[in-house]
Amino acid sequence: MTTYLLRLVAAxxxxxxxxxxxxxxxxxxFDDGFASIRALxxxxxxxxxxxxxxxxxxxxxxxxxxxxxxxxxxxxxxxxPGKRVLNALLDLPLSVSPIVVGLAxxxxxxxxxxxxxxxxxxxxxxxxxSTPGIIMATAFVALPLMIREVVPVLEEVGVEQExxxxxxxxSGWQSFWRITLPSIKWGVVYGVVMTLARSLGEFGAxxxxxxxxxxxxxxxxxxxxxxxxxxxxxxxxxxAFLLAMVSVACIVVVAIIRPKNQH
Amino acid sequence: MSIEVSGLNKTFGDxxxxxxxxxxxxxxxxTALLGPSGGGKSTLLRIIAGLEKADSGSVTIEGVDATDxxxxxxxxxxxxxxYAVFKHMTVAKxxxxxxxxxxxxxDEIERRVAxxxxxxxxxxxxxxxPSQLSGGQRQRMALARALAVEPSVLxxxxxxxxxxxxxxxxxxxxxxxxxxxxxxxxxxxxxDQEEALEVADEIVxxxxxxxxxxxxxxxxxxxxxxxxxxxxxxxxxxLGGLTLRPHDIELDATPRLAGGVEGTIARLVRIGFEVRVTxxxxxxxxxxxxxxxxxxxxxxxxxxxxxxxxxxxxxxxxPRMVLAG
Numbered sequence: 001m002t003t004y005l006l007r008l009v010a011a012x013x014x015x016x017x018x019x020x021x022x023x024x025x026x027x028x029x030f031d032d033g034f035a036s037i038r039a040l041x042x043x044x045x046x047x048x049x050x051x052x053x054x055x056x057x058x059x060x061x062x063x064x065x066x067x068x069x070x071x072x073x074x075x076x077x078x079x080x081p082g083k084r085v086l087n088a089l090l091d092l093p094l095s096v097s098p099i100v101v102g103l104a105x106x107x108x109x110x111x112x113x114x115x116x117x118x119x120x121x122x123x124x125x126x127x128x129x130s131t132p133g134i135i136m137a138t139a140f141v142a143l144p145l146m147i148r149e150v151v152p153v154l155e156e157v158g159v160e161q162e163x164x165x166x167x168x169x170x171s172g173w174q175s176f177w178r179i180t181l182p183s184i185k186w187g188v189v190y191g192v193v194m195t196l197a198r199s200l201g202e203f204g205a206x207x208x209x210x211x212x213x214x215x216x217x218x219x220x221x222x223x224x225x226x227x228x229x230x231x232x233x234x235x236x237x238x239x240a241f242l243l244a245m246v247s248v249a250c251i252v253v254v255a256i257i258r259p260k261n262q263h
Numbered sequence: 264m265s266i267e268v269s270g271l272n273k274t275f276g277d278x279x280x281x282x283x284x285x286x287x288x289x290x291x292x293x294t295a296l297l298g299p300s301g302g303g304k305s306t307l308l309r310i311i312a313g314l315e316k317a318d319s320g321s322v323t324i325e326g327v328d329a330t331d332x333x334x335x336x337x338x339x340x341x342x343x344x345x346y347a348v349f350k351h352m353t354v355a356k357x358x359x360x361x362x363x364x365x366x367x368x369x370d371e372i373e374r375r376v377a378x379x380x381x382x383x384x385x386x387x388x389x390x391x392x393p394s395q396l397s398g399g400q401r402q403r404m405a406l407a408r409a410l411a412v413e414p415s416v417l418x419x420x421x422x423x424x425x426x427x428x429x430x431x432x433x434x435x436x437x438x439x440x441x442x443x444x445x446x447x448x449x450x451x452x453x454x455d456q457e458e459a460l461e462v463a464d465e466i467v468x469x470x471x472x473x474x475x476x477x478x479x480x481x482x483x484x485x486x487x488x489x490x491x492x493x494x495x496x497x498x499x500x501x502l503g504g505l506t507l508r509p510h511d512i513e514l515d516a517t518p519r520l521a522g523g524v525e526g527t528i529a530r531l532v533r534i535g536f537e538v539r540v541t542x543x544x545x546x547x548x549x550x551x552x553x554x555x556x557x558x559x560x561x562x563x564x565x566x567x568x569x570x571x572x573x574x575x576x577x578x579x580x581x582p583r584m585v586l587a588g
Contacts, residue, residue, distance in 0.1 A: 160347035163314050164405075166334040167341040168361035168412055178360075182351040 022244060028233070029241040036238040045215040046223055050242070053220035056131070056206075057199035060139040064195050068146025069188060073180075075147070076154040094144045101140050102208025105133060129211035134219065137205035142198040146191035153187030154180075186258060193254055197247035264323075265290040265416060265448040266311060271320035273306055273472075280306040281317070282472035288450060288465075290325075293442045295463035296452045299495070303472040304452045305420055311450070312341045312418050325415045340409030340447075344421040346401040348393035354404050355380065355389040361412035379407040382441070399430040403437075410445065419451035423458070435462055456496045460484065468492050485579050493581050500551040502544075502572055504583050509553040511578030514540065515571045516562045523571035526550065531559075531566055542570060 029036055040046050074080075075087060093101065109117045109127035120127055127133045161183065165175035181188075203221040210217040218226070220243055227236040266288040273281040280303045288294050296304040309315040311322055313334035321330040329337050349357050355376050362372045380386045383403040385396075393401055402422060409417060422438070423431040439462045442449055453459050459466050460480045468475040468483065468491075476488040487493035490506050500509045503524060515523065526544035533539075538559040540552045550572060554564075564570070574580060 160343050160345065161349055163334070164341065164343060164347040164349070164408075165360065165364075167312055167314065167337075167339055168408065169335045169338075169364045170360075171335060174364060179349060185351075 025237055025240050025244065028237040031234065036234045037242070040235065040238050040242070045218070046239070048215050049218045049220050049223045052131070052134070052217070053200055053243075056134050056138050056219065057196055059135050060142055060199040061192055061195050063135070063139050064143055064146045065188065065192060068143065068191060068195075069150055069181075069184075072147050072150040072154055073176075076151055077159065090144050090147055093141050098137075098141050098202065098204030098206075099208060102137055102205040105137055105140070105205070105209050109133060109136075128209050129213070129217060131217070133209040134206050134217065137209045138199045138202045141202050141205050142195045145194040145198055146188075149191035149194060150184055150187045153184045157183045189254055189258075193250045196250055200243055200246055264288065265325055266450070267321075267323040268307070268311065269321055269323075271307070271310060271322070272318045273303075273310065273315070274318060279472045281310070281320075284320070284469075284472070284474055286467055286474055286477065288448065288467075290448050291446050292464040293439070293449045293451070293462060294465045294467060295459035296450060296467050296469055297456060297459040297463075297495070298454065298469035298475075300454055302470045304454075304469040307469065308418050308420050308450060308452050311416075312339050313337045314341070338412065338415050340412065340414035340417040342402070342405050342409050342417070342419040342422050344424045346393075346398070346405045346425075348401050348405060350393055353390050353392060354385060354396070357393065357404055358407045358411050360408060365412065375411060379411055382410075382444075383407040397430075398426050399434055402426065402434065406438075406441075410447070414447065417447045417449040419449065421452050421454070424453075431458075438462060460496070468495065470495070487579060487581055490581055490583065493579070498551070498553075501548060501583050502550050502574060503546065503548075505574060505580045506583045507574055507578050507580040509539070509551040511575045511580075512550065512552045513573045513575050514542075514552050514554055514558075514562070514564075515573070516564075516568070518571045520571070520573045523573045524548075524550075525569060525571055528564060528566050528568050528570060531564060533559075538564070540564065540570075542572060544572065 040050075071086075071090070075083065106114065106128055108115045109120065111117045111121045111126060111128055114128065117127060125132070127136065157180070161179050162175045165179045166172075170178065201221060202219075203225070206219055207222060207225075210219065210222065212218050212222050212226075220239055224236050224239045224243070227233075227239065264287045266286075268284060268286045268288075271281050271284040273279075282303075284303075284307060286307075296307060298304045306315060310317045311324070313329065313332060313336075317330075321328060323329060324337060324339065334341075349360065352360070358376045358379050359372050362375060367375075376389075377386070380389055383406060385400060385404055385407065388396060388400065388404075393404065396404065406419075406422075419438075423434050426434065435458055438451075451462075460483075463480060465477065465479055466483050467477045470491055476483060476492045478486075483492060484496055487496065490499075493499055493506055498509055499506050500512070501507075502512060513520065518525070524544050524546060526542040526548075528540055529543050529549070530541040531538060533556065536556050538554050538556055540554060540559070542550045542552060544550055552572065554562075562570075
């Protein structure tokens with residue numbers, strides 16, 4: 001009885017909060033067939049925005065995978081002073097509003113008044129109002145996702161397999177590649193999916209640092225907002241639908257390829 | 264000497280795991296590190312393997328000072344209590360791991376893996392994943408994996424501790440036979456005195472971070488250095504000022520021998536062929552005595568009877584420690 005009740009509560013909640021609204025996005029997108037989607041790809045500025053979003057998400061996934069796995073190894077396998085502080089700092093991107101992240105990045109890397117920005121600009125390197133800034137903001141916001149996926153898996157796997165590899169002659173690097181990485185593979189894959197989804201959808205921080213220049217630094221999420229504000233609801237829904245589909249596709253693909261006996 | 268350990272100290276916070284440990288382990292032998300849990304024997308083994316670093320002291324393996332060598336340079340085979348199998352690799356790949364790291368030619372690896380799987384009776388499981396093996400099979404695989412690199416010493420940390428009693432007994436016999444074939448210097452950690460007595464050529468008794476005694480199973484059993492070694496290797500009881508084994512006490516219905524201690528039988532428990540007798544002596548001791556069923560019957564033992572106790576000729580005895588249980 002209780003289980004049925006709980007199921008009902010969970011299902012209702014998910015339906016009202018997630019399934020219904022998201023499905024309405026799809027319904028609105030296809031109000032008049034594929035016309036709205038086609039219209040999107042016909043607009044060169046929007047194609048640029050979609051490409052920029054994909055590029056930023058890809059780079060952010062790569063960067064966060066490298067750093068995320070490294071930091072996770074550090075957190076799980078080593079003891080060092082300041083570990084708790086580092087652990088707390090890693091949750092910051094999740095707890096702070098992305099707008100704050102954006103503003104903070106402008107303070108440091110802003111081309112005119114930033115703490116470090118003018119120096120970088122002197123070397124001919126623009127961060128704010130340019131792609132590097134967008135990537136930094138996105139990577140910052142998505143950083144904890146990889147770590148929170150990998151850390152529990154690393155903890156569960158334990159150190160014995162690595163120690164066995166070392167006693168068999170493997171160097172630290174060999175034991176990482178041949179033993180650790182294959183054992184945390186699914187944690188990393190999930191981390192990549194979450195990071196990718198989050199990066200594609202990042203809005204607030206990107207809005208602050210990108211400058212939102214049409215055809216240059218406007219990402220897909222910014223296109224959604226722009227279109228919505230300009231009463232192009234059809235276009236907004238179509239873009240939103242595309243973004244959502246990529247995330248859904250990722251999750252579906254992982255669910256299919258993940259072997260059943262792995263947990 | 265194959266392994267020389269001298270002046271080894273190790274603490275974990277306030278806990279002293281090893282306290283100035285000195286041991287020499289001879290080449291080609293099967294040595295047991297025996298002691299209660301938390302006594303420091305696993306720590307000692309892990310320091311020899313390079314998986315743990317000592318606070319001070321030195322480790323020499325086959326004449327090479329290994330104190331500062333990382334684990335991968337020590338050429339030591341290590342077998343873990345919980346197998347530490349590489350879960351994502353097949354049995355054959357697990358065994359081949361050390362050889363692949365050493366970049367041996369492919370055909371040599373294949374040949375050697377086949378040989379080793381034959382040795383540990385796992386040939387038909389070569390292409391299975393470890394998750395499809397039983398605990399005993401996994402541990403045999405781990406052993407083959409450790410032997411593959413032809414280690415100068417083989418270290419086993421409670422290798423049979425996670426297995427059920429029957430498999431443990433089988434593997435124990437098998438390890439002994441394997442060692443007789445392979446002759447690699449082997450050290451294994453155990454808290455099971457029967458395992459140590461049955462399998463090892465030599466036993467190092469470790470307790471509270473110190474080596475209590477080193478010797479052959481017979482030496483340890485017959486001439487225990489102290490009360491602790493004596494009581495750890497088997498049941499003990501106290502008669503007068505002595506600690507000795509319950510089956511090393513002569514029990515008589517009449518005061519036949521000089522020095523016999525008089526007492527009353529408080530309890531009789533028969534277990535199969537033996538009878539365990541609890542005697543309250545006139546000195547106020549509670550003494551356990553084990554006699555055979557036939558002996559008990561011939562003496563007509565019963566609860567409440569008066570008997571006389573004497574240490575048997577040739578019994579292993581040590582003076583009783585003041586606070587010994």
